[in-house]
Amino acid sequence: MSAENKSLGPSTAFEKCSVVLVDVLGTTTSINFAKETLFPYVVKNVEEVLTAKWDDEAVKSAVKQLKEGDDDISLEAAVKLVKDLTESNSENVGLKTIQGIVYEKGYESDDLKSHVFSDVPASFESWAKSRKVAVYSTGSVESQKQLFTKSIEGDLSQYISNYFDLSVGPKSESESYKKIVEKLAVKPEEIVFITDLIEEAKAAKSAGLSTALVDREGNPKLPEESKEFTVISSFKEITFENPSKRKITDEPAVTEVCANVKSSRKRIRSVGFVHEGEKLLFPNLRYASDNLQEPPSKLAKTACEKDVKSEDKHEESKTAAVPGELESKDTVEDEAMEVDAPKTVVNKEVTVESQEQAKPETNEKTEATLEKTESSVEDIVMAESENIIKLDETKTEKTEEKKDLSAKIEENEKKKDDKLEIKSDTKDNTEKAKSELEVLKKNSEETEPETLSREETIVKSDDTGENDEAGKSETSDVDKVKESKDEVKESKVEVTEKHQSNEELKSVTEKADESDKNVNVTDKTEVETEKKSEEIPEKKEVDASETKSAEHVTEAPKAAKESKDVTSDCVKTNETETVKEVVEPPNKIAEAEIEATSSESISCESKSAIEEPSPAKSEEEKENQKDLANKLENGDSLEAKKTSNGEVSQEEAKTNGDSQQPIDQGTTNGKTESTVSEVVEEIKVKKVEGSTSSDTPTVSVEV
Numbered sequence: 123m124s125a126e127n128k129s130l131g132p133s134t135a136f137e138k139c140s141v142v143l144v145d146v147l148g149t150t151t152s153i154n155f156a157k158e159t160l161f162p163y164v165v166k167n168v169e170e171v172l173t174a175k176w177d178d179e180a181v182k183s184a185v186k187q188l189k190e191g192d193d194d195i196s197l198e199a200a201v202k203l204v205k206d207l208t209e210s211n212s213e214n215v216g217l218k219t220i221q222g223i224v225y226e227k228g229y230e231s232d233d234l235k236s237h238v239f240s241d242v243p244a245s246f247e248s249w250a251k252s253r254k255v256a257v258y259s260t261g262s263v264e265s266q267k268q269l270f271t272k273s274i275e276g277d278l279s280q281y282i283s284n285y286f287d288l289s290v291g292p293k294s295e296s297e298s299y300k301k302i303v304e305k306l307a308v309k310p311e312e313i314v315f316i317t318d319l320i321e322e323a324k325a326a327k328s329a330g331l332s333t334a335l336v337d338r339e340g341n342p343k344l345p346e347e348s349k350e351f352t353v354i355s356s357f358k359e360i361t362f363e364n365p366s367k368r369k370i371t372d373e374p375a376v377t378e379v380c381a382n383v384k385s386s387r388k389r390i391r392s393v394g395f396v397h398e399g400e401k402l403l404f405p406n407l408r409y410a411s412d413n414l415q416e417p418p419s420k421l422a423k424t425a426c427e428k429d430v431k432s433e434d435k436h437e438e439s440k441t442a443a444v445p446g447e448l449e450s451k452d453t454v455e456d457e458a459m460e461v462d463a464p465k466t467v468v469n470k471e472v473t474v475e476s477q478e479q480a481k482p483e484t485n486e487k488t489e490a491t492l493e494k495t496e497s498s499v500e501d502i503v504m505a506e507s508e509n510i511i512k513l514d515e516t517k518t519e520k521t522e523e524k525k526d527l528s529a530k531i532e533e534n535e536k537k538k539d540d541k542l543e544i545k546s547d548t549k550d551n552t553e554k555a556k557s558e559l560e561v562l563k564k565n566s567e568e569t570e571p572e573t574l575s576r577e578e579t580i581v582k583s584d585d586t587g588e589n590d591e592a593g594k595s596e597t598s599d600v601d602k603v604k605e606s607k608d609e610v611k612e613s614k615v616e617v618t619e620k621h622q623s624n625e626e627l628k629s630v631t632e633k634a635d636e637s638d639k640n641v642n643v644t645d646k647t648e649v650e651t652e653k654k655s656e657e658i659p660e661k662k663e664v665d666a667s668e669t670k671s672a673e674h675v676t677e678a679p680k681a682a683k684e685s686k687d688v689t690s691d692c693v694k695t696n697e698t699e700t701v702k703e704v705v706e707p708p709n710k711i712a713e714a715e716i717e718a719t720s721s722e723s724i725s726c727e728s729k730s731a732i733e734e735p736s737p738a739k740s741e742e743e744k745e746n747q748k749d750l751a752n753k754l755e756n757g758d759s760l761e762a763k764k765t766s767n768g769e770v771s772q773e774e775a776k777t778n779g780d781s782q783q784p785i786d787q788g789t790t791n792g793k794t795e796s797t798v799s800e801v802v803e804e805i806k807v808k809k810v811e812g813s814t815s816s817d818t819p820t821v822s823v824e825v
């Protein structure tokens with residue numbers, strides 16, 4: 123084999139071929155195997171075999187064919203003739219039959235193992251999956267079967283469907299190939315004939331077959347004219363296009379991969395390894411079937427890879443089938459040629475036929491299944507999308523409902539707060555009005571002519587002008603005492619205001635609590651109520667800071683109460699004013715009460731003195747009066763005892779023994795230690811003091 127012929131293209135596609143028809147010697151098997159093994163085996167064993175089978179009809183018929191025209195040939199003559207023709211490599215039909223009978227002895231005794239090139243088994247297996255593999259040889263069909271059954275690569279007969287020998291004619295005649303075409307019932311171009319002899323290739327080509335010249339190791343050099351043929355050095359170079367793959371390659375991912383295959387094929391054509399008119403496409407039903415059982419992406423790659431690497435198909439499935447290959451075995455056997463395929467092959471053909479009929483339906487069903495699956499997936503996706511949209515809508519609705527609820531809650535809270543405020547104010551006003559009414563009632567009940575007479579007495583005393591000087595001095599002293607008392611009254615007012623303020627806060631808190639219980643106020647309202655409740659001690663703390671004594675804090679409301687009690691005993695001279703103040707805010711009401719109390723304090727003291735005389739204390743009271751008179755005479759007034767910063771020491775106040783405590787105690791600089799209760803108590807003392815003078819109930823009268 124020349125180097126020129128060895129440098130062949132990477133692969134050759136026979137896209138339309140459904141049958142691979144192969145020669146034996148020089149194609150599947152080494153020529154040397156025949157020269158060195160088979161033919162010597164015949165020479166050596168022909169005598170024994172013919173002697174043993176001389177009477178067999180098959181032997182008699184073959185012997186007759188050894189020498190035309192000589193019907194009576196002896197055993198010895200026949201043996202010598204067989205040996206001579208074998209050594210001359212005669213293609214005598216009788217000789218090929220007798221050689222086959224001798225080979226049989228050798229294969230059955232395992233004295234013979236046929237040679238096949240290493241690429242033959244895989245190629246046979248691969249081709250047999252999608253098309254027929256047939257043999258056309260000079261050797262008898264029986265010898266062909268024995269050779270492929272007893273090969274060094276194992277039993278390859280399983281891949282072979284048809285055997286043709288010289289019964290169909292010489293291999294160098296085109297008529298022989300036409301007979302094979304008829305027997306295979308396929309179009310001539312659907313058969314690719316692979317041989318090592320250019321004469322055989324020309325005959326096959328003349329019959330319309332596709333051909334390929336094979337340049338094997340040990341073959342004679344191919345002639346120059348062999349360049350007109352596809353020349354291969356291995357069966358691996360034979361590839362087949364998968365028609366159904368083109369359908370799959372309609373998908374983009376597949377097209378890209380297979381484009382490489384096509385470009386490779388074009389390159390082969392461009393270098394002239396493939397000749398026009400010799401290219402045949404093989405329908406690759408195996409790929410079609412396999413591809414439909416796998417995902418498209420994977421199938422595409424697999425299909426293309428298999429096309430390019432046809433040599434790797436040895437391990438693939440053995441269920442091959444080729445359209446148009448449904449020719450029955452009987453049809454082949456009608457010919458004189460020995461085409462007996464092994465039982466396994468026959469069975470395979472039957473199986474192949476069934477598969478051939480079933481495959482289109484399977485493809486359609488699979489495609490339909492795929493379409494259904496795709497539609498199902500689309501339906502699922504649509505359903506999921508709809509569900510997502512519905513969920514979004516539901517969320518939106520819930521969000522809006524939440525907003526509405528929040529707005530309603532806020533409105534309700536505002537309404538509750540407003541109600542609480544209104545109720546608080548209403549209750550405050552109501553209570554105050556009640557207290558004022560009580561005061562008015564008491565005033566109206568307790569108003570007596572005596573009080574008025576006393577005041578009238580005072581007024582008359584002033585108006586008469588009697589004792590002017592004494593009267594003046596007395597008047598100044600009285601004014602001072604009045605001022606002091608007024609200041610004490612103002613202190614009472616402050617204490618009362620504080621007390622009332624605390625009371626108001628308490629009432630507000632209580633109302634808030636009641637409102638909480640009745641109205642089921644929200645947490646926010648409860649918090650506000652708690653805050654209001656907490657404001658009370660804070661308020662007390664403020665009062666305490668003003669009085670600078672914890673004791674004062676606890677006594678302040680008490681003192682205020684006592685002060686108020688005193689006030690309630692007083693006569694209200696201006697009922698109109700009091701009633702008028704009822705409708706005013708609480709603080710003003712308190713002020714009005716204190717004002718009224720202050721203006722009437724003298725009368726109150728006078729009244730107390732008149733109504734509650736205390737003779738037992740007359741002596742002590744007289745002394746107190748004297749001390750007071752002395753103090754007044756000495757100008758030892760409280761005003762004079764005030765320090766530069768306006769404060770009056772507690773010691774001085776006690777030393778004086780005067781009930782008139784500084785009005786600004788606890789309010790100037792915080793150093794005053796007297797309590798409001800003490801002030802009130804001393805006021806009471808003054809009342810007692812006032813009782814000593816029944817005719818002149820005021821302090822001025824005492825003096």
Ligand SMILES: CSCCC(=O)C(=O)COP(=O)(O)O
Binds near residue numbers: 148160259262293
């Ligand atoms: C296949 S029988 C043994 C080989 C043989 O005898 C022979 O004549 C093969 O010739 P082929 O035409 O197959 O080259």
